[in-house]
Amino acid sequence: MAADKVDPIHQFQIHPIIPIHIGGYDLSFTNSALFMLATVAVASAFLYLSTSGRSLIPGRLQSVSEMAYEFVGNMLRDAAGTQGMKFFPLVFSLFMFVLVANLLGLFPYFFTVTSHIIVTFGLAALVIGTVIVYGFMKHGLGFLKLFVPKGVPIVMMLLVVPIEVISFVSRPVSLSVRLFANMLAGHITLKVFSGFVVSLSALGTLGIAGSVLPLAMAVALTALELLVALLQAYVFAVLTCMYLNDALHPSH
Amino acid sequence: MNVRPWLDGRGPSNYVAGDFKKRTDGDGLTGQGGCVADKNGPDGTGKTGRGKQHEADIRDEDLERRRRDLEASLATRRPDRLEGKDDAKAGSAAGYGQALKLSSEFIAGIVVGAALGWFIDRVAGTSPWGLIVGLLLGFGAGVLNVLRSAGLVSEFGTGDKPRDPKE
Numbered sequence: 001m002a003a004d005k006v007d008p009i010h011q012f013q014i015h016p017i018i019p020i021h022i023g024g025y026d027l028s029f030t031n032s033a034l035f036m037l038a039t040v041a042v043a044s045a046f047l048y049l050s051t052s053g054r055s056l057i058p059g060r061l062q063s064v065s066e067m068a069y070e071f072v073g074n075m076l077r078d079a080a081g082t083q084g085m086k087f088f089p090l091v092f093s094l095f096m097f098v099l100v101a102n103l104l105g106l107f108p109y110f111f112t113v114t115s116h117i118i119v120t121f122g123l124a125a126l127v128i129g130t131v132i133v134y135g136f137m138k139h140g141l142g143f144l145k146l147f148v149p150k151g152v153p154i155v156m157m158l159l160v161v162p163i164e165v166i167s168f169v170s171r172p173v174s175l176s177v178r179l180f181a182n183m184l185a186g187h188i189t190l191k192v193f194s195g196f197v198v199s200l201s202a203l204g205t206l207g208i209a210g211s212v213l214p215l216a217m218a219v220a221l222t223a224l225e226l227l228v229a230l231l232q233a234y235v236f237a238v239l240t241c242m243y244l245n246d247a248l249h250p251s252h
Numbered sequence: 253m254n255v256r257p258w259l260d261g262r263g264p265s266n267y268v269a270g271d272f273k274k275r276t277d278g279d280g281l282t283g284q285g286g287c288v289a290d291k292n293g294p295d296g297t298g299k300t301g302r303g304k305q306h307e308a309d310i311r312d313e314d315l316e317r318r319r320r321d322l323e324a325s326l327a328t329r330r331p332d333r334l335e336g337k338d339d340a341k342a343g344s345a346a347g348y349g350q351a352l353k354l355s356s357e358f359i360a361g362i363v364v365g366a367a368l369g370w371f372i373d374r375v376a377g378t379s380p381w382g383l384i385v386g387l388l389l390g391f392g393a394g395v396l397n398v399l400r401s402a403g404l405v406s407e408f409g410t411g412d413k414p415r416d417p418k419e
Contacts, residue, residue, distance in 0.1 A: 149406070159392075166365045166386075166393035167400070174360035174397065178352060235353070 008191040012115055012184070032119070035104060035111045043100040068096070072237060079241035080248055087244050090130065094123060095237040102183060102229030106222070114232075115183040117176060124172035127240045135247040146250040175239055182232050186225045193218045357397035365390015 016028035050061035058066055072092045076084050098114060105112025113119050135143035147164040148157065196214035200207040369386015373379040399405040 159389075162389050163392045163396055166361060166368060166389055167396050169368065170357075170360040170364040170390075170393060170397060173364055174356045177360060178356040181356065182352060 008188045008195065011111070011187060011191060014116075031111045032113060032116065035101070035113050036119075039097060039101045039104055039113060042104065043096040046100075047096070068092075075238060076241045076244075079238065080245035083248050084241065084244055087130070090127075091237055091240050091244070094127070094240055095233055098123070098179065098236050099230065099233035102233055103226075105183065105187065106225055106229060112183055112187055114179055115187055117180040120176035120179040121172065123179075123236070124176040127175070127243055128172040131243050131247040134244075135250060138247070139250055143247075143250050146246060171239075171243060175236065179232050179236055182228050186221070186228050190218060190221050190225060193221060353401060354398050357401050358394040361392075361394025361397045362387070362390040365393055 014030045014032050016026075016030050017034060018029040020027045020029060046061075047065050050065045053059065053062055055062065069092070072095050073085070073088060076088055076091050080087070101113040104110050105115065132143075135146070139145075147161050147168065149160060149164070152160050193214045197211045197218065200211035200214065203210075366383060366387045369382040369384070369390070371382075372386065373382035376382065396405060
């Protein structure tokens, strides 16, 4: 019923705004790209404008920026030690990007960048790429000790090492799937319940009275989605810190 | 609501425990003669020291009772219901997050194992053995991922207990 009117996954469609084709590749400027730009612009503008006052006693906005900064800083220091602070720009950028993208996605008619797995996988691949490149740069082949648990008999290595390798490779996958699945599922649920409101209220007086229930649910879900948006940005950043810790200290 | 005093912090609960212990000793529940004598002391002539102790007990008990009354009356005024609601919501959201986290870890292990096996098949032409072995190893890696993210298995590169991240 009314499935043609309320399509819960219509919101995830990508369509080109400025078509660009170079050498057979479709490099169009899409709505996804637009919202990525908007995310970067909003995050940068917020951080720049809120800290431009540089008052000793921070105002509300400056306080928010400083809290975000210290939050990520403490997280990184706890997970990867003070040596990890050289990755602070990376972690903080990732955190702000995911956070702002999630929050922007909550606005009606806005596109949620992080609800596409290729975007989240891109971010996760950046993290794991950093871990691998930095790990080999810093420790050389010693980085491979990451895959060899201490105190395991040689015979078991045949089994344990492949499992450890798969486990390592699966990290960016689970990192990206988690963020993407949370955002996708949340937005679909929200859309479905909002759709119930529309289709129920088309049924007349009784329907309008009944549509109060899904409306209340949609309001509650919006609050939950806000929480999930914050939580997922936090989880992404925390796991990034943990993986960077592996690059810094592959065995200890 | 009765739980509230214990949640307030270490101090009061220590205090209550001490008081409680004193009282059981006084009642002679431990069956020690000395303690019974303590109890009897203030009733009869009694030593001044014991009397003071008893007075202090009474004062402590009185204070404790008043404090509990205050807590109870405060609890009725506090927006307690709202707080409980918040807790419940946070709990279910945390559980939901945990469930998604663990399932994504498990699925990622299997998918990556199968994909690696398939890729090896493609490159080396060993179909279907790469996929089979990869899938089996992937299940192993999935279980390992879940246990690791639940903190039950050591982290990468360590042979012993889950390490303290502050090391």
